[in-house]
Structure formats: C-alpha cells, structure tokens
Amino acid sequence: MTTAQAASAATGAPGGGRWYRRFTPAERVLHVLLMLTFVGCALSGLPLIFANRPWAVVLAHLLGGFQSAGAMHRVCAAVMIGVFLIHILLVAARALVTQNLLGVVWGPDSLVPQWQDAKDICNHFKWFIGLGPRPQFDRWTYWEKFDYWAVFWGMAIIGGSGLLLWFPFFFGKLLPGWVFNIAGLVHGEEALLAVGFIFTVHFFNGHLRPGKFPMDTVVFTGRISEHEMKSERAVEYDRLAAGRALAAKEAAPPTTASRLFGWVVGGAALALGIVVILLIVYSVLF
Secondary structure (H helix, E strand, C coil): CCHHHHHHHHCCCHHHCCEEECCCHHHHHHHHHHHHHHHHHHHHHHHHHCCCCHHHHHHHHHCCCHHHHHHHHHHHHHHHHHHHHHHHHHHHHHHHHHCCHHHHHCCCCCCCCCHHHHHHHHHHHHHHCCCCCCCCCCCCCHHHHHHHHHHHHHHHHHHHHHHHHHCHHHHHCCCCCHHHHHHHHHHHHHHHHHHHHHHHHHHHHHHHCCCCCCCCCHHHHCEEEHHHHHHHCHHHHHHHHHCCCCHHHEECCCCHHHHHHHHHHHHHHHHHHHHHHHHHHHHHHC
16 A cells, blocks of 8 residues: 555545545635534524524523624624625636636536536436436536525525614615515525525535435545545546546545544534524424
8 A cells, every 4th residue: 555545544535545626725714604604693593583482592591692692693694794705706716817707607617507407406316216327426416506506595685684684774764664574574584494404405415415424524624535526426537537637636635633623513513403403393383
C-alpha cells in the first residue's frame, strides 16, 4: 500500500482510493453559517408561533425569555441574509472571472434545473418500484437542485415578510396596514413549511438515507471519495475522466478535525431538527 492509499484508508475512503474536491472552503463556511442560523431561527421562532404550548414557554425561557428569543431570531435572520447575498456575489464573481456565464446557468456544473433532471426523476421513480436500473447522476442531483432553489424561495417569502415585521415603521410609510397582517401569517406558515422540509426531507436525503446513515460529512470536509463518486455520481466521474479534468479535482484526504467537526456540528443540528419536528407534530395533532 502506498503512502497516499494508507492516508486515504485511514480517513475512511472505501478501498483506500483517491479523494476529490467537491466544495470549496467558502462554500463550506457559508453552508455551516446557513445551517446554524436556520436552526437558530427555528428554535427562536417556534416559541412565538406556539406561544400557548407549555413546551414553547420552557424553550423560550431556555433562550432567555421571549424577548431574548426575538433578538436571537433577528440576529440569525440578519446573518442568514448576509450569507445569501455573499453567495450571490460569489456566483457572479465566478461567472465574471471565468468569463463563462453560460456554464453558471446551464450545463452539468449548473444548479439550474434542466431537461436531464426531469429524466432523472422518472428514472429514479422507476427504480423505486423495480421497473428500471438505478439511475446515475452528474455533479448535482435533482433533489439537491430543489433544495438549492428552495433557499431563494425562502429568502423571498420568509425573508421579505420578516423584514416587513422587523421594520414596521419604515415600511408602514410605504404600504397599507393590511399588508402586515398578511406578512405575519405568511411568515409563520412558510417558516413552518421550511422547517418541516429541511428537518425531514433534506436531512433524510443528506444523512439518513441508505448509504449515508447516520451522517454524511462531505459538506463539512469538502471531499468526496473516489468510491462514493463512482457509485453516486458516475456521470460526473466519467465526464471528468474523459475530459482529463479529474486530476485537477484530486485533493488530500479530509482531516480528522474536519470530519470530527462535521460529526459534532452536523449531528447536533440533526438531533435538534428531529426534536423540533416532534414538537411541531405534537402541537398540531394534540
């Protein structure tokens, strides 16, 4: 066994294979910030939505009271908006630096939904019911693209209505009063929808589905093993190999610290998410 293979095997690469870069350091940092602020908004916002429930009172007190929960909610929201804007700037900068706007909005490396995604959905459901082989995916799967664009929807609907409620005196000079009643309703309902989706569907796809359970640390380490890439993203692997671009993505194995960080931070978010979902279901049904 070579030194590189030994290092790969020590960090968990099946078969001691190579590792490839999947996320840049900036993308990893932004994802962690987005994850932490989303959990923060969920924990601080739920006591306000379910204020008549005993558990909501307990949670608010754990956060320092309803006033402190509200302050925490606004701070997390502000950071989340900042993360969103930084991401937009990074995407624009990448398009300008590479002078390849088409590659950003279209093609295999783009997160914009394309015709291939529709075919992938059909083929995936055929595989679910045993009517076809397991489909092979490129860099982004259709469910990852759905998750990505859900953030834009959330920023527009939840973020927009939240800003109206945060600065009522400013927007009150520009908008009629009934808009704020709608904003309050929309903000709460859409936030519950987002929390329910992220803490169930997104967490299942990212961590709890077969092959990933109990935790996928790739978004924290930024590295994907050769085995995972071949088995989960064979189209991307073959495309890069055919274009002789695979070597440029080869990276050192993930460090123990980055993997531990992913397990601790990601595991905590996963646990809190499950608790939040249980509280929401209990409050709705009982």
